[in-house]
Amino acid sequence: MTGDPNSTQDNLQDIRLGHADRGFVGKIIRLDALVTGSSLSPQELEQRLVEMGFVEGARVEILHEGTIRRDPIAVRVDNITIALRRSEAMAVIVE
Amino acid sequence: MTTASLRLALVGAPNTGKTSLFNSLTGSRQKVANYPGVTVERKSGGFVTPEGRSVTVLDLPGTYSLRGRSPDEEITRDIVLGRFDGEAVPDLVLCVADATNLRLTLRLVLELKRVGRPMMLVLNMIDIARRRGVTIDLERMSQEIGLPIVTSVAVRKGGVDELLKRTDEFLARSHEAAASQWTTPTIADLKAAQREADRIIAAVVTLPTKPDTLTNRIDSVVLHPVGGLVILAVILFVMFQAVFTWAQPAMELLSDGFSALGQLIHDVMPEGWGLLQSFLQNGLISGVGSVIVFLPQIIIIFLFILLLEDFGYMARAAFLMDRIMGGAGLHGRAFIPLLSSFACAIPGIMATRVIDNRRDRLTTILIAPLMTCSARIPVYTLIISAFVPATTVWGFVNLQGLVMFGLYAAGITSALTVSAVAKFFLWRDHAPAPFMLELPDYKMPRLKSIAIGVFTRAKMFLYRAGTTILSMMVLIWFLASFPTAPAGAEGPAINYSFAAMIGHALEPLLRPIGFNWQIAVALIPGMAAREVAVAALGTVYSIEGGKEAADQIGQVLAQKWTLATALSLLVWYIFAPQCASTLAVIRRETGGAKWMVVTFIYMLALAYAASFLTFNLAQALGLH
Ligand SMILES: Nc1nc2c(ncn2[C@@H]2O[C@H](COP(=O)(O)OP(=O)(O)OP(=O)(O)O)[C@@H](O)[C@H]2O)c(=O)[nH]1
Numbered sequence: 156m157t158g159d160p161n162s163t164q165d166n167l168q169d170i171r172l173g174h175a176d177r178g179f180v181g182k183i184i185r186l187d188a189l190v191t192g193s194s195l196s197p198q199e200l201e202q203r204l205v206e207m208g209f210v211e212g213a214r215v216e217i218l219h220e221g222t223i224r225r226d227p228i229a230v231r232v233d234n235i236t237i238a239l240r241r242s243e244a245m246a247v248i249v250e
Numbered sequence: 251m252t253t254a255s256l257r258l259a260l261v262g263a264p265n266t267g268k269t270s271l272f273n274s275l276t277g278s279r280q281k282v283a284n285y286p287g288v289t290v291e292r293k294s295g296g297f298v299t300p301e302g303r304s305v306t307v308l309d310l311p312g313t314y315s316l317r318g319r320s321p322d323e324e325i326t327r328d329i330v331l332g333r334f335d336g337e338a339v340p341d342l343v344l345c346v347a348d349a350t351n352l353r354l355t356l357r358l359v360l361e362l363k364r365v366g367r368p369m370m371l372v373l374n375m376i377d378i379a380r381r382r383g384v385t386i387d388l389e390r391m392s393q394e395i396g397l398p399i400v401t402s403v404a405v406r407k408g409g410v411d412e413l414l415k416r417t418d419e420f421l422a423r424s425h426e427a428a429a430s431q432w433t434t435p436t437i438a439d440l441k442a443a444q445r446e447a448d449r450i451i452a453a454v455v456t457l458p459t460k461p462d463t464l465t466n467r468i469d470s471v472v473l474h475p476v477g478g479l480v481i482l483a484v485i486l487f488v489m490f491q492a493v494f495t496w497a498q499p500a501m502e503l504l505s506d507g508f509s510a511l512g513q514l515i516h517d518v519m520p521e522g523w524g525l526l527q528s529f530l531q532n533g534l535i536s537g538v539g540s541v542i543v544f545l546p547q548i549i550i551i552f553l554f555i556l557l558l559e560d561f562g563y564m565a566r567a568a569f570l571m572d573r574i575m576g577g578a579g580l581h582g583r584a585f586i587p588l589l590s591s592f593a594c595a596i597p598g599i600m601a602t603r604v605i606d607n608r609r610d611r612l613t614t615i616l617i618a619p620l621m622t623c624s625a626r627i628p629v630y631t632l633i634i635s636a637f638v639p640a641t642t643v644w645g646f647v648n649l650q651g652l653v654m655f656g657l658y659a660a661g662i663t664s665a666l667t668v669s670a671v672a673k674f675f676l677w678r679d680h681a682p683a684p685f686m687l688e689l690p691d692y693k694m695p696r697l698k699s700i701a702i703g704v705f706t707r708a709k710m711f712l713y714r715a716g717t718t719i720l721s722m723m724v725l726i727w728f729l730a731s732f733p734t735a736p737a738g739a740e741g742p743a744i745n746y747s748f749a750a751m752i753g754h755a756l757e758p759l760l761r762p763i764g765f766n767w768q769i770a771v772a773l774i775p776g777m778a779a780r781e782v783a784v785a786a787l788g789t790v791y792s793i794e795g796g797k798e799a800a801d802q803i804g805q806v807l808a809q810k811w812t813l814a815t816a817l818s819l820l821v822w823y824i825f826a827p828q829c830a831s832t833l834a835v836i837r838r839e840t841g842g843a844k845w846m847v848v849t850f851i852y853m854l855a856l857a858y859a860a861s862f863l864t865f866n867l868a869q870a871l872g873l874h
C-alpha cells in the first residue's frame with residue numbers, strides 16, 4: 156500500500172519531514188505527495204500543504220512531538236506553527 | 251441617508267479576529283476564541299458609520315482559500331462569489347489579517363483580488379505586532395498589493411475608529427466592481443501566490459531581532475510527550491472537582507433562599523388558596539427553583555472552558571489527543587467540537603462543520619451527545635449528593651467530585667467506543683483523515699470577554715429555566731395535581747392524578763432497570779431539556795410528600811430510592827437521548843431525519859442496556 160517513502164529520494168541530503176526528529180531545522184525543497192501514508196489523494200494533500208504555507212524555500216523546524224509514536228508533530232513554517240501527522244509530513248522534502 | 255444599506259463582508263484566514271471586529275463594529279456578542287474554526291455560520295449585523303451611512307456587515311467563517319473544502323468554508327466562498335441564496339454580493343470586502351502572521355492571509359488576499367469586488371485590507375492585532383517590535387511599511391504594502399490598508403485592534407476601545415473612518419472614505423467614492431476572474435486555484439497558482447505574498451512580506455515587514463519565544467516556551471511544557479498528557483488530565487480533573495467543591499457554598503445559599511421563599515409563601519398565603527399555594531410552592535419553587543440552584547456549577551464549567559479557549563489551549567489539547575482520537579477512528583479536528591460539547595452538544599454539533607470529510611463529520615455528530623453536557627450536571631449532582639457521602643479520599647479528593655469525574659470519563663470512553671464500533675461496522679474501508687491545524691500563539695485571556703461570555707451563558711441558563719423548564723413545570727404540576735383525590739381516598743392525592751396514571755402505564759417498561767413511576771413521569775418532560783427531570787422530580791415528590799419534601803428533594807430521594815435505582819438513573823443519563831433540541835440540530839446539520847433517528851435509537855438502546863446491567867448488578871451486590 157505505502158511504499159518506502161525513502162525509495163523516491165533523489166538526493167542523499169534530502170529527507171522527508173515525516174522522518175525528521177524533534178529539533179530538526181531545514182528548508183523545504185519541494186513537495187512530493189505521491190507516496191505517503193496519507194488517506195488523501197496526492198493532489199489534495201499537496202494542495203492542503205501549500206494552503207498551510209508549506210512551499211519551496213520556507214524554513215521549517217520541528218518544535219514538538221506527540222506521545223504515541225512521536226506523532227503528530229508541531230512544525231514551525233516560517234513564522235506560524237502547524238500541527239500535522241507524520242504521514243502527511245512525508246510529502247514535504249526538506250534539506 | 252435613505253439609500254439602501256451598504257453591505258460589508260469580513261473575510262480572512264481563521265483566527266485573525268473577524269468576529270472580534272464584527273462584535274466591536276455592531277456591538278454584538280458572537281463567540282470569539284483563540285483557535286481556528288470558531289465561527290461556522292454566517293452572522294449578520296448592522297451599524298451606522300460616523301458619517302451616517304447605514305451598513306450591514308457579515309461575519310464569515312475563516313478560510314485559507316476560496317476552494318471551500320468543508321461546509322463552513324463553503325459558506326464564505328458562496329458569499330464572496332455571490333452564489334449564496336438570498337444574499338447579494340458584498341459591496342465591500344474587508345479582508346482581515348493577523349498583523350503578526352501575514353503569510354496565509356496575504357495569499358488569500360491575492361486570491362480574493364481575482365474575484366474583483368471592492369476590497370480593503372485590515373491588519374488586525376496591530377497591538378501585538380507593535381508590542382513584539384514588528385514594523386510594517388503600510389504605504390509600500392498598499393502599493394504592492396494595490397489595496398487600501400488600515401490597521402485595527404478589534405478588542406480595544408477605539409481600536410476600530412480608523413477602520414470606520416477609512417470605510418466612510420472608501421464608500422464615499424464610487425467603486426466599479428470588476429468581473430470575477432476567479433477560478434479554483436491550481437497548486438501552481440497557489441504556490442505562485444504564496445511566493446508573491448512572501449516577496450511582499452519580505453519587502454515591507456521588519457521582524458524584531460529578538461523573536462517572541464513565550465508561546466514556544468509554554469508549549470515545551472504543555473506539549474511535552476508525557477507531561478502534556480498529565481497536564482491535560484489534571485486540568486480536566488480540577489475542572490470537574492471544582493464544579494462540585496467550589497460551587498457548594500453558593501448552591502447552598504440559593505437552595506436555602508428558595509426554601510425560605512417557599513416557607514414565606516406558605517405562611518403569608520391565606521387559607522383556602524390551597525391550589526395557588528401548591529402551584530407556587532410545588533410547581534415554581536420546588537420545580538424551577540431546584541434547577542436554578544445549579545447556576546453556580548454552570549458558571550464554573552463555562553468559566554473553565556472559556557479560559558482555556560481564550561488562552562489558546564484548545565488547539566494544543568487537540569494535538570495531544572490526536573493519536574488517541576485517531577485510534578477510535580475520529581478525525582483530528584473532532585476534538586474541539588467534542589470538548590465544546592461539555593458545555594452543550596448543540597454548539598458542539600455545529601462546530602463539526604470544520605470537518606471536511608462527511609463520514610468523519612457524521613461520526614463526530616453521532617457521538618457528540620454522549621459528552622457530558624452542562625444540562626446533565628443538575629441531574630448528576632442531585633443524585634450524587636443524595637447517595638454519595640461527601641468524604642475526602644486519598645487525602646485531598648472529594649469523593650463526590652470523584653464520582654462526577656467518573657461520569658465524565660464514562661461519557662468520553664463510551665463516545666470513543668461508539669466511534670470505534672461505528673467505524674468498524676459502517677465504514678471499515680475508510681482511511682483515517684489527516685490532521686492539520688494551526689497552533690495559534692497564546693493570548694492572555696481578557697477579563698472583559700470572559701465576563702461577558704460567562705454572563706451570556708448564565709443568562710441563557712436562566713432564560714431556559716424561565717421558559718422551557720417553567721412551562722414543563724406548569725404541565726407537570728397540573729398533571730400531578732389533577733384529577734384531585736376522591737373524598738375519603740387513602741394515600742397521597744397524587745396517586746389519583748394523571749401523572750400517576752401515565753407513570754404507572756410506563757412503569758412495567760422501566761421496572762427492569764429499576765425506575766419507579768415517579769421517575770417515569772420525570773423522563774418524558776425531561777426530553778425538553780435534561781434539567782427538567784430534576785425539576786419534575788422536585789414537583790412530583792413535593793406534591794406527594796408535603797412541605798418537608800419540598801425543602802430537600804435530595805433527602806427525599808435518599809429515602810425513597812435504593813442505591814441500585816440511583817446508580818441506574820445516573821447511568822441512564824450518561825447515554826439517554828434526553829434532549830429534543832440536540833436531535834433537531836442533528837437533523838438540520840445532516841440534512842435529513844435519518845441520522846437523527848439513528849442517534850435516538852442507538853442512544854436509547856445503550857441507555858436501557860447499561861441501566862439494566864447496572865441495576866441488576868447493583869442488586870446482586872446487595873446495594874439497597
Ligand atoms: N490582542 C488582540 N487580540 C485580538 C484582536 N482581535 C482578536 N483578538 C483575539 O484573537 C482571537 C481570535 O479572534 P476571533 O475574533 O475569534 O477570530 P476569527 O477570525 O473570528 O476566527 P474564526 O471564526 O475561527 O475564523 C481571540 O482570542 C481574540 O480575543 C486584536 O486586535 N488584538
Ligand SMILES: [Mg+2]
Nearest residue numbers: 268269288289
Ligand atoms: Mg470568527
